[in-house]
Amino acid sequence: MCRDGRATASPVAYLTGQNVRTDRRRVRRALAADEISALLAATEQEPERHGMTGPERALLYRLAIETGLRASELASLNRESFDLAADPPTVTVLAAYSKHRRDDTLPLRESTAVDLKPVVDKLLSGERIFHLQACPRYAEMLHADLEAARAAWLEDAKAPEERERREESDYLKAEDSAGRVIDFHSLRHTCGTLLASANVHPRVAQSLMRHSTVDLTMSLYTHPYAEQQVDAVERLPNFGKADSKRQGREATA
Numbered sequence: 001m002c003r004d005g006r007a008t009a010s011p012v013a014y015l016t017g018q019n020v021r022t023d024r025r026r027v028r029r030a031l032a033a034d035e036i037s038a039l040l041a042a043t044e045q046e047p048e049r050h051g052m053t054g055p056e057r058a059l060l061y062r063l064a065i066e067t068g069l070r071a072s073e074l075a076s077l078n079r080e081s082f083d084l085a086a087d088p089p090t091v092t093v094l095a096a097y098s099k100h101r102r103d104d105t106l107p108l109r110e111s112t113a114v115d116l117k118p119v120v121d122k123l124l125s126g127e128r129i130f131h132l133q134a135c136p137r138y139a140e141m142l143h144a145d146l147e148a149a150r151a152a153w154l155e156d157a158k159a160p161e162e163r164e165r166r167e168e169s170d171y172l173k174a175e176d177s178a179g180r181v182i183d184f185h186s187l188r189h190t191c192g193t194l195l196a197s198a199n200v201h202p203r204v205a206q207s208l209m210r211h212s213t214v215d216l217t218m219s220l221y222t223h224p225y226a227e228q229q230v231d232a233v234e235r236l237p238n239f240g241k242a243d244s245k246r247q248g249r250e251a252t253a
Contacts, residue, residue, distance in 0.1 A: 026181055026183075027179065027180045027181070028180060028181055028182070028183065028185065028186045028189050028223075029176060029180035029181065029182060029186065029189070029223060030186065030189045030190040030192075030193035030194075030223040031065075031182065031186070031187070031190045033194070035149075035171060035172050036061075036065060036190070038149045038152070038153055038172060039061065039145060039146060039149045039172065040058045040061060040062055041149075042145065042148050042149035042152050043057050043058040043061065043145045043148070043149065044058045046144075046145060046148050049141050049144055049145075050132075050137055050140075050141045051131050052130070052131060052132075052141070056119075056130065057141065057145060059115065059116070059119065060074060060130050060132075061142070061145075061187060062112065062115075063091075063112065063116075064184070064187040064188065064191075065187050065190050065191050065194070066108070066109060066112055066191065067091060067106050067108070067191065067208075068106075068188045068191035068192065068208060068209050068210075069091075069093065069106075069188070070099065070185070070188060071132070071138045071184050071185070072097060073093045073097050073098065073099075073104075074130055074132070075097075075128070075130060075132040076093060076094065076096075076097035076128070077091065077093070077128060077129050077130065078123065078126050078127055078128045078129065079120055079123040079124065079125055079126065079127055079129070080125065080126070081093070081094075081129075082108075082116060082120050082129075084108075084113045084116060084117050084120060088107045088108065088110070088113075089107070089108040089110065089112075089113035090105050090106060090107055090108060091105070091106055091108055092104065092105045092106075093106075098210075099210075100210065100212075104210055106208065138183075138184035139183040139184050142174075142182070142183065142184055142187075143174045143182075146172050146173070146174050146182065147174070149172050150171065150172035150173065153166065153171065153172060154166050154167060188209075189223060191208075191209070192205065192209055192217060193223045195208065195209075196218070202214045202217060202218055205217050205218075
């Protein structure tokens with residue numbers, strides 16, 4: 001109304017947005033690399049769910065993790081979305097389906113393009129690659145595959161003691177002991193976290209994640225893995241008594 005002259009001032013201009021960090025309804029966690037491998041391997045062997053075969057779902061999860069595409073964006077992809085002969089191969093989300101309403105073209109890994117090619121080649125013009133159901137069912141589908149992957153991992157335990165340790169672990173759980181959840185959008189969080197753990201420059205990660213600010217990429221979409229935290233602590237100077245005595249001897253030598 002202000003822009004076209006129907007009002008001289010905005011009646012809501014004084015309002016400020018809430019701090020999403022203090023008002024988060026759901027705290028997501030990222031999958032670790034070994035969890036991803038276990039999930040994809042198990043899903044490949046699983047039966048059809050929600051109109052998708054196991055290999056189709058595994059390809060969906062892999063593409064979601066490697067590109068950071070949202071569920072609705074993945075659901076929009078058709079034969080024309082992929083340019084697998086390009087260098088590098090790419091996938092494009094049209095502005096009508098992108099959150100910020102512009103065409104987004106993202107690079108694909110060569111190995112992923114190779115696996116996509118036989119699937120894409122079978123599609124008719126305009127035919128979508130993934131036949132996804134309504135959004136609330138994405139998490140339901142993923143949870144079933146996580147459960148199957150965790151069951152296979154538990155079954156693979158070599159001894160009762162190992163089985164007991166595994167049962168106490170949060171590995172591949174849809175909700176861990178800290179209340180953090182894995183839903184379909186967690187695959188996008190996983191993408192951001194893997195980029196950070198690979199030491200990708202924050203501005204490059206921001207570009208790939210298609211965020212408006214670097215702060216959003218680094219604060220909400222990257223989650224430090226436990227082993228990274230342990231490694232970071234181990235890099236600190238050692239102030240233990242034994243080490244302090246050694247450092248003192250070295251200083252006076």
